[in-house]
Amino acid sequence: xxxxxxxxxxxxxxxxxxxxxxxxxxxxxxxxxxxxxxxxxxxxxxxxxxxxxxxxxxxxxxxxxxxxxxxxxxxxxxxxxxxxxxxxxxxxxxxxxxxxxxxxxxxxxxxxxx
Amino acid sequence: xxxxxxxxxxxxxxxxxxxxxxxxxxxxxxxxxxxxxxxxxxxxxxxxxxxxxxxxxxxxxxxxxxxxxxxxxxxxxxxxxxxxxxxxxxxxxxxxxxxxxxxxxxxxxxxxxxx
Numbered sequence: 001x002x003x004x005x006x007x008x009x010x011x012x013x014x015x016x017x018x019x020x021x022x023x024x025x026x027x028x029x030x031x032x033x034x035x036x037x038x039x040x041x042x043x044x045x046x047x048x049x050x051x052x053x054x055x056x057x058x059x060x061x062x063x064x065x066x067x068x069x070x071x072x073x074x075x076x077x078x079x080x081x082x083x084x085x086x087x088x089x090x091x092x093x094x095x096x097x098x099x100x101x102x103x104x105x106x107x108x109x110x111x112x113x114x
Numbered sequence: 115x116x117x118x119x120x121x122x123x124x125x126x127x128x129x130x131x132x133x134x135x136x137x138x139x140x141x142x143x144x145x146x147x148x149x150x151x152x153x154x155x156x157x158x159x160x161x162x163x164x165x166x167x168x169x170x171x172x173x174x175x176x177x178x179x180x181x182x183x184x185x186x187x188x189x190x191x192x193x194x195x196x197x198x199x200x201x202x203x204x205x206x207x208x209x210x211x212x213x214x215x216x217x218x219x220x221x222x223x224x225x226x227x228x229x
Binding site: 006009032034036041042043044045046049051090094095096097098099100101102104105106107 | 118123145147149154155156157158159162164170172204206208209210212213214215216217218220221222223
């Protein structure tokens, strides 16, 4: 079975500060990993995904994530937070031949202070 | 652009009512999904469908059923709504799930309140 744990249900940063949202996964097979963002009153939108190959993945809006197999982690970072980054962020895991199903973490709400 | 639309953004129903939530996608995707989203619990899969008239239970199917008569449309049915079904419901679609998983595309959600 696969699972995802997001450490910290709420993260608050100042504008211009580093954003770090933590995601750890559990999977007995090679994982495919995703980060989604949900702005208020909207559906989820893909930020980035890791499939195979390069472990540092760049996404939209200046976000990136690094797949670390030894640490079973896929943390999301952005060097400088912007007010518009305030949203809820979800990490998800899947694997080959799972019918396209994703297992989502509990979500982390990011607040950005001026 | 892929578009997934849901029939209502907000819905208020009474306990015991039969509730239909409709979802339509315009990208000819084989897979469609229904999730419910609750604070602190993330997204939990209710049902998914990998083809017309094909469906599989997700993690929390109790109290729900689904219908997929056409490829572009996936309906979630609450046979007899209860207050513990008050939640945000999200629909998603993706290309065929054989092989590597593809990105899921989400609708805007329906916030259902059962009183």
